Amino acid sequence: GQSYKATDYRVEGDYSQAAFFLCADALGNDLLVDDLSMDSLQGDRAVVSILEAMGVSFEKQSNGLIGTATNGLHGTLIDASQCPDIIPVVALTACLSEGKTEIINAGRLRIKECDRLQATASELKKLGADIEELPEGLLIHGVKSLKGKETVWSYKDHRIAMMLAIAATVCEQPITITDAECVSKSYPDFWEDYKAIGGKIQ
Incomplete structure (x- = not known):
């Protein structure tokens, strides 16, 4: 029979969760x-x-990544077929990027915990984004800023809640996110980490 030998193995970080903070960094929050x-x-x-296609240059520092967008962010074409889970927060980033972004092959986002295409478009529109639903994706024209002083809904979907939390860091005024506790499905410590990087919650 086979024999197994114990060894130490380091499990790498999770890009699905890191995407929220990488996008926050790209939007000017200066995070490693x-x-x-x-x-x-x-x-x-x-x-x-x-x-990177939107203008961010990444640099490896110690055990992590830090990004800078020296010349600002610009729109691009995004194929969502292999990475549907990161699309809500990438769409947020596109909302504050110069020019047009089109997200394609994203139809499966409609059958996640909620219809994430509809939820992303609906809630970001409340904040002043120029974002339009397409049958299989999103069409976004960048704006200069997002306003706050709005109540937005997570749709009880952890990824929508976390996307809206990152949106709050770049809104002109605070926002209220209802059903925000749903982040516990995939990232129970999200709000603690959010506060640790300077996010304010009340």
């Missing part, structure tokens, strides 16, 4: 996102390629 491998085979590592 720890414990990410540039050689990762995770599908959601695509967030790095997408942000």
